[in-house]
Amino acid sequence: MKLVLLLVACLFGTIRAVQEEYGVGQRKFKLSDKIFLERQRDILHLFEHVNQPDKDHGKVYSIEGNIDAYTNSSAVKQFVSLYKQGLLPRGEIFSVFYHHHLQQAIALFKLFYYARDFDTLYKTAVWARSDVNEGLFLYALSTALVHREDTFNFILPPIYEVYPFYFFNGEDVEKAQRYKQADKGEGQVYTIYANYSGYYLNLNKEQSLSYYLEDVGLNSFYYYCNIYYPFWMDGDEFKLKNDRRGEQYYYLYQQLLARYYLERLSNGLGEIEFFNYEEPFKYGYYSSLRYPNGLSFPNRPNYARLTETFYNYGQSWTFKSRYGYAYTKVRDLESRFRNSIDSGFLLTESGKMVDLFSSDQIDLLGNVVESNPDSVHQRFYGPWQVYARHLLGYSYQPLDKYKVVPSALEHFETAQRDPAFYQLYKRICLYFTQYKIYLPPYTYTELYFPGVKIEKIDFDRLFTYFDSFDSDVSNAVYYSDPEKDSFKVKVRQQRLNHKPFTYRISVNSDKVNDAVVRIYLGPKHDEYGRVLSIDENRVNFVELDVFRYKFQAGQNVIERNSRQFYWYVPDRTTYKELYKKILGAIDGVEEFQLDSSEAFYGFPNRLLLPKGKPEGQVFQIYVIINPYRAPGRQEVQQNYYFHRVGTGMNYIDNYAFGFPFDRQIVSSEFKVPNSRLQDVVIYHKNLDDLNSSQAQNEP
Structure with missing residues (x-):
């Protein structure tokens, strides 16, 4: 589901890797730049135990005394003015939906954003880490990092590990704190088996x-x-x-x-x-x-x-x-x-x-x-x-x-x-x-791609299941000495997942064609089993995949695996694992491989498919192929490894987001040879059953 918002720019931001052709790009690349790795390490430090006061060395830095180190002096003066009036105190709750909090967040963001170089940014962030409300700091710094030219490709640690209070029930946090009180410093890893609020x-x-x-x-x-x-x-x-x-x-x-x-x-x-x-x-x-x-x-x-x-x-x-x-x-x-x-x-x-x-x-x-x-x-x-x-x-x-x-x-x-x-x-x-x-529906001519016909679509059997997922919630407890304390605690939850699958689209093209392929998943029936018409159902289709493809004259077979969908990303590497890898790369023990899905964001691949039902539930797949139309970007796209905000890389072509479901549908105009609508069945299975040979071959 492209909820993915990646296509939607924000949404589902298109974290496309640089592509040699129009097919699947390489999503991973290796980094050997020691300076980059050291900076990534330093940034990660700032996110650890954000609710605890940092060392006092950050307070020696003076914003006013270094105003020339920022490219926007007005932004610096505005922040200093707010700071002298009194910012949101540490320990108070921050929300961007409260006016005073928002104004301070914008001012702090601009202070970070307009730092002349990384060294200034880091000094400013270390100071703010000690002196500014933790929620305000976290929001402003995270936003600045993904928008700055020199830091947009840094990996932000999983927010559910940085701020576990916002993702796990109070009962789970209470258990973590009790484990910490009873911990004897022997390096034991504690596991909390958690459920969701609806269970209680x-x-x-x-x-x-x-x-x-x-x-x-x-x-x-x-x-x-x-x-x-x-x-x-x-x-x-x-x-x-x-x-x-x-x-x-x-x-x-x-x-x-x-x-x-x-x-x-x-x-x-x-x-x-x-x-x-x-x-x-x-x-x-x-x-x-x-x-x-x-x-x-x-x-x-x-x-x-x-x-x-x-x-x-x-x-x-x-x-x-x-x-x-x-x-x-x-x-x-x-x-x-x-x-x-x-x-x-x-x-x-x-x-x-x-x-x-x-x-x-x-x-x-x-x-x-x-x-x-x-x-x-x-x-x-x-x-x-x-x-x-x-x-x-x-x-x-x-x-x-x-x-x-x-x-x-x-x-x-x-x-x-x-x-x-x-x-x-x-x-x-x-x-x-x-x-x-109020806009006119698309006509047959607008939907039709002359000379291109979808002849067949094959999907592997679709299975979903629940499996265990561990989240490190160590940031929910207080450490007397975070650098020396080896206490670790994690929450284990059952999360929805799906078996990886492959789809194949057979297409006949009368000549070489530069095209864009869109794949959607939507319901066929409502909750009462009634078949939904395509027009009333159009707002319920989720975009699974969209990509540019060059068709050759004659028969073409497109084959893609669900792990290749750009709009969906795997689970993030935990903070501790990420930090360990970076240290290893800095020491030359291993080469750090950066996954573009880590340095950007996307809809979780786990939730690509709805749960379905044990006996199988019928959904619909819709595929449409259209001529490639170059987007009217206002800025030349650079060779970034993945999506950069402001470059227009969040969309592939110039069609409307959600095309052709974004407008009313006239059935007689909608059925074109370059599109196809067909049923698929999603089965929900127990993981043990799915791993058995019977579940692999039978619904």
């Missing part, structure tokens, strides 16, 4: 999918998406406009919704439900999470009332409590989205009207809905998601700007754990769908 408390049917909602790969993917493409980042200043950021914003959420729907069908559930702000929110949520400072994440009861009168009872309604007006703000902003789409015009800050239908302006609309700095009127089309997350998250109204207790929806690391996330973004995606309905 299932408030409603929605939380029965906690194995998917709480998957560490899924949630870290969404976190990294928003590190590479922050909603507050200026597209001109940081070149995000080259990546079609507005369109990819929509496509990210559309694909997330589609993938979740496939998983719901595998569990007997139907469509993601639609909610009304005027009625109590039907589905509550209990996160089981606990913040590092001991506070529990806010919970939402079933049938939670959303009105301001109830929600703000006993709280101040002054400007400092701006989130108390979330109910009104969300409804006002959604009304403006609807009115603009229906009228066909967006209002700019200067009072001009921009025609939404002179061409496909999905990129423009996406910027408006996200309310990023590229929006034509950021004040009028305000930060919908900020208020909506606060409203549905049911977090408390802050009495102080630094004493906040955000809900799960108010962190990118935890938002997808709450089923309300999907109901919320279903609302916003419906606006985009409405916009696309």
Whole structure:
């Protein structure tokens, strides 16, 4: 599923390796540059035990005394001003969805970003590691690293190991801390066998999918998406406009919704439900999470009332409590989205009207809905998601700007754990769908590729299963001397996975053709077994793969393995394993091999397929081949080993994201020889059964 957002720029960012041809590129390359390796080692140090104070040597560095070491003096002065006023203290909870926190995060990010060289960046980061709130530091540094020219190819350690509090239940963290207290320093590795929150408390049917909602790969993917493409980042200043950021914003959420729907069908559930702000929110949520400072994440009861009168009872309604007006703000902003789409015009800050239908302006609309700095009127089309997350998250109204207790929806690391996330973004995606309905459907001529015909598609049998996955949660405990303490503790969970598979597409081409191949996976039936029409079902197709291919005249057979899909990445190397490999390479013991999927981000390969059912569940595969159309990139693409933000490498061609499912479908126009729709069956098996010879040969 390309939820992968990699295609979607952000999404699913295309971490394509440099390719000699149009087929599969080499994803791994070796590094022998000792300077690079030493810098990677030093950066990794900054992420270890981030909740503990660092050594005092970082405090000797002076930002003001080294202002010439930064390329943007204004950014430095702005940060210094905020610092003197007082930043978010260490130990407090940080959330980018709170205004004061966000402003400080942007200022710190720019301080890192505009450091003149790596040495200045590192000195600044060491200082901030000691003196700045840990959550603020982690967010700003991570964002700067992936955007700087000299550090974008550094590997960030798995966020679920850096900040395990946001990925594992409070019970698991408590066990880890108990093991640490009882540890005798003998180097023993402790293992915590963990389940998901739905196992302990299932408030409603929605939380029965906690194995998917709480998957560490899924949630870290969404976190990294928003590190590479922050909603507050200026597209001109940081070149995000080259990546079609507005369109990819929509496509990210559309694909997330589609993938979740496939998983719901595998569990007997139907469509993601639609909610009304005027009625109590039907589905509550209990996160089981606990913040590092001991506070529990806010919970939402079933049938939670959303009105301001109830929600703000006993709280101040002054400007400092701006989130108390979330109910009104969300409804006002959604009304403006609807009115603009229906009228066909967006209002700019200067009072001009921009025609939404002179061409496909999905990129423009996406910027408006996200309310990023590229929006034509950021004040009028305000930060919908900020208020909506606060409203549905049911977090408390802050009495102080630094004493906040955000809900799960108010962190990118935890938002997808709450089923309300999907109901919320279903609302916003419906606006985009409405916009696309107003655009003309693709005609036969637009879909047809003369001289190219798909003759056959073969997929291996598709199997899913649950297997054990270990996550190092050592950062959840306190170390008196982190450099000498050998204590290790890990959490072992059952996570969804699939057996690797290969597909083959037989294509006849009348001549040499430069083309792009797209493969989608979608449902065939709803939860009642009714066959869905292709038009009503189009928003439920997940992009599995997309690649450029040069067809030769005559018969062509494309063969690709599921481990080759660029949109999907394997599990990340643990922090300790990564650090060990780097040290070995520095010492000349081994050569460090960098996997592009580690240095960028993608949708977890484990979740490529929905769970399916033991008896087999029918889905549909759709393949379409179209002529290659060069993308209109505003910057010449450089020979990066993998996707670099701002280069336009996040998309292969100039077709709309999700083509041809992005517009209404007319059945008589949709069936072209260069496309094919056929059934596939996904079986869910026990791992032991799957490993047996019978399971290898029989469903």
